[in-house]
Amino acid sequence: MLRYIIRRVLWAIPILIGVSIVSFFIIQLPPGNYLTALMASMRATGESVDMSQLQTLSERYGLDEPMIVQYWKWISGIVLRGDFGQSFLYTRPVSDLLWERLGLTFILAFTSMIFVWLIAFPIGVYSAVRKYSIGDYVMTFVGFIGLATPNFLIALILMYVSFTVFGQSAGGLFSPQYLDAPWSWAKFADMMSKIWIPVVVIGTAGTAALIRIMRANMLDELPKTYVDAARARGLSGAHAVTKYPLRVALNPFVSRIGWELPELISGATITAIVLSLPTTGPLLLEALLAQDMYLAGSFIMMLSVLTVIGTLISDLLLAWLDPRIRQGVVG
Amino acid sequence: MRQIPMREPDTLLEVRDLATHFFTDEGVVRAVDGASFDIPRGKTLCIVGESGSGKSVMARAVMGLTRAPGRVVGGSVLWCPDQDGQATDLATLHGNSRAYRAIRGPEIGMIFQEPMAALSPVHTIGTQLAESVRSRHAVSKRETRERGIEALARVGIPEPAARYDQYGFELSGGMRQRAMIAMALAAEPKLLIADEPTTALDVTTQAGILDLILDLQSETGMTVMFITHDLGVVAEIADSVAVMYLGRVVEHADVDTAFHAPAHPYTEALLRALPSIHAKTGERLAAIPGMVPHPFARPAGCAFHPRCHRFRPGLCETREPENVPVAPGHGARCLLLKPARKAAAE
Numbered sequence: 092m093l094r095y096i097i098r099r100v101l102w103a104i105p106i107l108i109g110v111s112i113v114s115f116f117i118i119q120l121p122p123g124n125y126l127t128a129l130m131a132s133m134r135a136t137g138e139s140v141d142m143s144q145l146q147t148l149s150e151r152y153g154l155d156e157p158m159i160v161q162y163w164k165w166i167s168g169i170v171l172r173g174d175f176g177q178s179f180l181y182t183r184p185v186s187d188l189l190w191e192r193l194g195l196t197f198i199l200a201f202t203s204m205i206f207v208w209l210i211a212f213p214i215g216v217y218s219a220v221r222k223y224s225i226g227d228y229v230m231t232f233v234g235f236i237g238l239a240t241p242n243f244l245i246a247l248i249l250m251y252v253s254f255t256v257f258g259q260s261a262g263g264l265f266s267p268q269y270l271d272a273p274w275s276w277a278k279f280a281d282m283m284s285k286i287w288i289p290v291v292v293i294g295t296a297g298t299a300a301l302i303r304i305m306r307a308n309m310l311d312e313l314p315k316t317y318v319d320a321a322r323a324r325g326l327s328g329a330h331a332v333t334k335y336p337l338r339v340a341l342n343p344f345v346s347r348i349g350w351e352l353p354e355l356i357s358g359a360t361i362t363a364i365v366l367s368l369p370t371t372g373p374l375l376l377e378a379l380l381a382q383d384m385y386l387a388g389s390f391i392m393m394l395s396v397l398t399v400i401g402t403l404i405s406d407l408l409l410a411w412l413d414p415r416i417r418q419g420v421v422g
Numbered sequence: 423m424r425q426i427p428m429r430e431p432d433t434l435l436e437v438r439d440l441a442t443h444f445f446t447d448e449g450v451v452r453a454v455d456g457a458s459f460d461i462p463r464g465k466t467l468c469i470v471g472e473s474g475s476g477k478s479v480m481a482r483a484v485m486g487l488t489r490a491p492g493r494v495v496g497g498s499v500l501w502c503p504d505q506d507g508q509a510t511d512l513a514t515l516h517g518n519s520r521a522y523r524a525i526r527g528p529e530i531g532m533i534f535q536e537p538m539a540a541l542s543p544v545h546t547i548g549t550q551l552a553e554s555v556r557s558r559h560a561v562s563k564r565e566t567r568e569r570g571i572e573a574l575a576r577v578g579i580p581e582p583a584a585r586y587d588q589y590g591f592e593l594s595g596g597m598r599q600r601a602m603i604a605m606a607l608a609a610e611p612k613l614l615i616a617d618e619p620t621t622a623l624d625v626t627t628q629a630g631i632l633d634l635i636l637d638l639q640s641e642t643g644m645t646v647m648f649i650t651h652d653l654g655v656v657a658e659i660a661d662s663v664a665v666m667y668l669g670r671v672v673e674h675a676d677v678d679t680a681f682h683a684p685a686h687p688y689t690e691a692l693l694r695a696l697p698s699i700h701a702k703t704g705e706r707l708a709a710i711p712g713m714v715p716h717p718f719a720r721p722a723g724c725a726f727h728p729r730c731h732r733f734r735p736g737l738c739e740t741r742e743p744e745n746v747p748v749a750p751g752h753g754a755r756c757l758l759l760k761p762a763r764k765a766a767a768e
Contacts, residue, residue, distance in 0.1 A: 314489070316534050316535075316539040316540045317541055317542045317543075319489075319540075320540040320541070321542070322487055323485060323532040324531075324550070324605060324606075324609065325523050325524075325609070326523075326527075327518060327523060328518040338542075338545070339543060339544055412544065413544050414543075414546075414589045415543060415544070415589075415591060418589075418592070
């Protein structure tokens with residue numbers, strides 16, 4: 092098992108190197124660079140462009156150098172010094188921007204994930220065990236509505252309801268007085284009073300999808316003979332279902348965790364913009380639009396690292412859950 | 423739980439007119455439709471029939487494990503665990519009730535056709551075996567394990583302590599079925615229902631499993647209800663035989679009578695279809711003409727009449743045959759038969 096983990100971790104290295112190269116070059120693909128984008132926007136607003144100032148900026152950031160050199164500067168900074176470079180847009184170190192947003196994104200994402208699991212899990216099992224019952228049809232109906240409604244629309248509706256009914260502005264995660272305040276219980280409570288809207292918005296589609304997955308997994312397992320065999324040993328129906336088919340139905344569920352990690356960062360961008368959430372999605376979009384290549388590149392690197400870690404975690408969880416996979420791994 | 427006085431103290435299970443119907447979108451499938459038989463204590467009853475005759479559905483009905491859209495719609499399953507003559511009608515109990523669960527497992531055990539499918543792919547043999555041990559005895563974890571390993575040893579599994587912690591997929595087919603038997607027997611049931619337990623195994627393994635069941639039966643005195651379509655197996659292990667056709671028991675007799683003096687034409691036809699070692703070279707194997715009818719197209723009158731070599735027009739397709747007691751302990755549902763006493767008087 093340990094050998095398997097080490098092998099998987101070692102495999103991640105070439106994958107990440109490849110990803111870093113590809114993402115760096117793709118970000119550079121659009122014609123021009125940050126300075127030309129800056130120049131264009133300055134011209135558009137009627138400001139005069141000082142060519143000599145541009146020249147110094149260009150030299151400082153090394154934008155004139157060949158791409159290989161630029162890439163090397165960027166990647167060696169990350170690997171050797173943990174330095175992700177400077178954001179052109181914010182004139183701040185990228186790592187500051189990243190960590191600031193990542194913390195909140197994680198809080199939001201984990202809260203919504205737990206929300207989704209708490210709701211989807213029991214409903215999915217119920218819909219499978221009571222297949223074609225009224226409850227199943229109602230849940231299926233609600234689930235499909237949740238799947239079909241775009242998240243930003245739910246966000247707008249909830250914002251409207253929150254404002255008209257509760258008299259509360261729904262944007263952001265904090266009230267204005269806590270925005271720059273250090274962390275305290277009051278700030279935490281303030282966040283908790285606001286977080287439910289994005290959690291519900293981000294959660295609905297996920298909940299609906301997960302209910303369907305759970306239901307389908309359970310329906311695959313419920314007719315298996317081993318369920319009857321367990322009942323033939325005197326187990327009650329409910330006990331037999333939760334002990335056996337539910338365990339087996341968890342497998343496809345767990346393998347999804349791998350994709351959820353990167354989705355935490357890149358997902359729900361539109362929702363985050365609508366709700367003006369201080370999460371990573373809007374920042375990534377902004378960086379890409381402005382060709383702020385170090386910021387964007389670092390984000391994409393983060394995404395790839397999380398994808399690799401996520402896949403590794405779900406593989407390990409699967410091996411832990413399913414002896415058939417574990418045997419294949421060791422043998 | 424309603425207690426019903428029994429007539430025959432030697433009978434462990436008395437099934438009368440049992441009916442399990444499946445309510446599908448296409449219509450009602452009468453998978454078991456009025457099946458009756460008895461199993462005496464300590465004996466082996468073989469239930470024989472072609473695929474689709476309702477053998478397995480009937481076994482599940484006795485176990486209270488009928489699956490939706492199926493439902494037990496009639497008849498009685500009288501379970502009389504003690505010789506005091508008191509019986510419980512299992513057909514009136516809800517399949518998931520506490521009363522049924524007190525019987526299923528510790529009183530009536532079951533083994534299935536495909537041992538691989540009957541074992542959870544992600545739980546050890548021990549986890550599943552422990553449930554069975556605990557359904558009978560409330561014992562400590564350590565003792566549960568010891569009893570479980572003992573049960574594995576008793577069914578002839580080598581290195582039982584190691585096997586206890588292994589998974590079903592790590593064992594061979596025969597070993598899996600032995601493990602299933604160990605699970606059923608760890609609860610020390612009075613009745614073991616074996617639903618084609620050897621069908622999925624190769625012939626040598628099959629013989630080993632049959633010997634094991636016979637040995638365990640003589641050791642523990644348990645009663646066995648053995649479902650099979652293999653008449654060779656019947657000859658080897660049965661005390662009595664119930665032949666099923668389209669959801670009904672068409673003949674019920676002790677094993678010698680069933681093989682040497684069958685009363686029902688269907689039983690005769692089944693026996694003729696057995697390959698014989700005395701057959702002449704070039705002789706064709708006898709087959710029963712036609713197919714088992716589709717459950718929606720159940721023939722009128724005697725359901726076997728379209729395939730019957732004794733078919734009498736004007737009689738067989740008009741009336742449903744009743745069970746005719748041709749001799750003590752021997753009955754058959756055929757319109758051409760006469761009851762034993764009446765026949766002797768004539």
